[in-house]
Amino acid sequence: MNFRLPGLTAFLCAALLALSGCASIITRGEPASRNARKAADRKPAPDFELKDVHGRTIRLSEYRGQVVLLNFWATWCGPCKIEIPWFVEFQRTFKDRGFTVIGVSVDEDGWDAVRPFLAARQVNYPVVISTPEVEMKYGGVEALPMSFLIDREGRIASTHVGLVTKKTYEEEIRQLLD
Amino acid sequence: MKKKSASCWISLLSALLAAPAAAQSQQILTLQEPQKVVVPRQEEVRIPLKATIRPGYHANSDKPSEDYLIPLRLTWDAQGPLQPVEIIYPKPKFEKFAFTEKPIAVIDGDFEIVTRFRRPPNAMPGPALLAGKLRYQACNDRMCFPPKTVEVKVPLILQ
Numbered sequence: 001m002n003f004r005l006p007g008l009t010a011f012l013c014a015a016l017l018a019l020s021g022c023a024s025i026i027t028r029g030e031p032a033s034r035n036a037r038k039a040a041d042r043k044p045a046p047d048f049e050l051k052d053v054h055g056r057t058i059r060l061s062e063y064r065g066q067v068v069l070l071n072f073w074a075t076w077c078g079p080c081k082i083e084i085p086w087f088v089e090f091q092r093t094f095k096d097r098g099f100t101v102i103g104v105s106v107d108e109d110g111w112d113a114v115r116p117f118l119a120a121r122q123v124n125y126p127v128v129i130s131t132p133e134v135e136m137k138y139g140g141v142e143a144l145p146m147s148f149l150i151d152r153e154g155r156i157a158s159t160h161v162g163l164v165t166k167k168t169y170e171e172e173i174r175q176l177l178d
Numbered sequence: 179m180k181k182k183s184a185s186c187w188i189s190l191l192s193a194l195l196a197a198p199a200a201a202q203s204q205q206i207l208t209l210q211e212p213q214k215v216v217v218p219r220q221e222e223v224r225i226p227l228k229a230t231i232r233p234g235y236h237a238n239s240d241k242p243s244e245d246y247l248i249p250l251r252l253t254w255d256a257q258g259p260l261q262p263v264e265i266i267y268p269k270p271k272f273e274k275f276a277f278t279e280k281p282i283a284v285i286d287g288d289f290e291i292v293t294r295f296r297r298p299p300n301a302m303p304g305p306a307l308l309a310g311k312l313r314y315q316a317c318n319d320r321m322c323f324p325p326k327t328v329e330v331k332v333p334l335i336l337q
Contacts, residue, residue: 076248076315077322078277106324117246143321162321163277 035158035172042155045070045148046137050104050128053115058102058128061154067094067176068150069101069169072130075117076107077144079163084121086166090173091125097177098152103127104134106141151176206235206316206323212332217260217297219337227252227291227312227330236284237314239270243283248315248325252291259306259334260295267291276319301336308332 045068047061060068071087073080087101103125107113110129118127135141138148142161149158149172158172210228217223231237238247254262268290270283291312308331315325 074322074324075246076325078247078275078282078317079321081246082277108325141324143323145321 032161033158033164033168039151039153039155039157042151042153042157045150045154045156046134048134048137050131050134052126052128053111053118056126058126060102060150063100063102063150064154065152066098066100067152067173069099069173070104070148070150071101072104072106072135072138072141072144072146074106074144075113080145082163083145083147083166083169084123086169088122088124090169094173094177099173099177101125104130106130106135106144149173149176206232207237207312207314207326207328208232209312209328209330212330214333214335216335217295217337219297219303220299221297222263223260223295223297225293225295225308225332227293227332228288229291229312230288231286231316233287235316235318236271236273236286237316239283239285240267241270241283243272243281244278247282248313250285250291251313252293252310252330253313254293254308254310258308258310259301259336260297260308262293263296264294265291266294275317277317297336303336306334306336308334 045060047059049057049059052058060070069087069090071080071083073084084103087103090099091101103123105114105127107129114127114129117123130141138146145160145163147160147169148156149160149169151157157176160168208230210230212225212227215223215225237250240250242249250267252265252267268285270285272281273284274281295308310330310332312328312330313325314328316323
């Protein structure tokens with residue numbers, strides 16, 4: 001029997017990685033963070049174009065040159081509600097240094113659920129409603145909150161799934177702004 | 179060399195085949211397959227639905243303590259062979275998590291939802307199928323998972 005099938009090996013390895021990746025978040029159930037300190041290791045953040053609460057188009061690529069905290073969240077997500085006041089504070093503190101948060105809500109009820117939530121919490125950064133296509137571009141939204149910190153060149157510098165500390169975010173934002 | 183290569187392939191294939199099974203067994207909520215229920219003539223029946231939530235996770239109860247939380251909800255097809263009279267959800271636990279200021283009403287571990295059904299007078303005797311949906315939204319202490327709907331099917335024998 002000949003086992004030297006490099007093409008098939010590569011395919012099987014890729015399939016295995018994909019399958020194990022699918023199960024990863026739920027299997028671990030712990031906050032997962034990936035922090036690419038080296039700029040060379042960072043991958044481009046997939047672009048998208050979605051409307052905000054005022055009907056304005058938010059296009060991620062238009063924020064090139066700024067540090068962006070892209071946060072997938074939902075009104076029914078308790079841990080997300082802990083982070084949102086931090087993000088409001090970051091927006092206020094770092095906006096003038098070329099920083100913005102962009103919230104991407106995955107609420108099935110769309111603006112009906114999100115609009116009152118934003119008003120009640122005085123959210124001061126752009127928020128859009130997600131689509132399945134955008135979620136796919138970011139690897140699927142298996143768990144919330146899920147955040148991507150994007151550098152000034154539009155590359156993903158770090159990824160967080162689950163509730164992490166305010167200090168973690170703040171340190172990473174400062175590093176990318178400096 | 180060939181032996182080593184073969185064992186490498188066997189390991190890879192085993193892992194590949196095991197991955198979907200592992201993913202499935204790692205579901206947060208597992209529904210126990212309902213057993214066939216014999217429904218006597220002109221009688222009310224109570225049908226339990228048994229489920230398990232993975233350790234370390236919880237789902238919101240049917241009456242969550244906060245407005246923003248998505249409740250546990252069992253619904254039955256309106257055109258089913260039996261008429262649901264009452265759905266009795268499990269008694270919730272009140273637990274505090276990293277993301278809550280006070281304890282919230284949740285369910286975890288093994289639980290049972292019981293539905294009381296009435297048999298319509300014109301129900302034809304013979305085999306039938308009850309169909310419903312169980313919707314839940316789960317979290318652990320640090321993260322939440324999008325709401326999920328699980329199909330429920332209960333085989334019946336109407337006497």
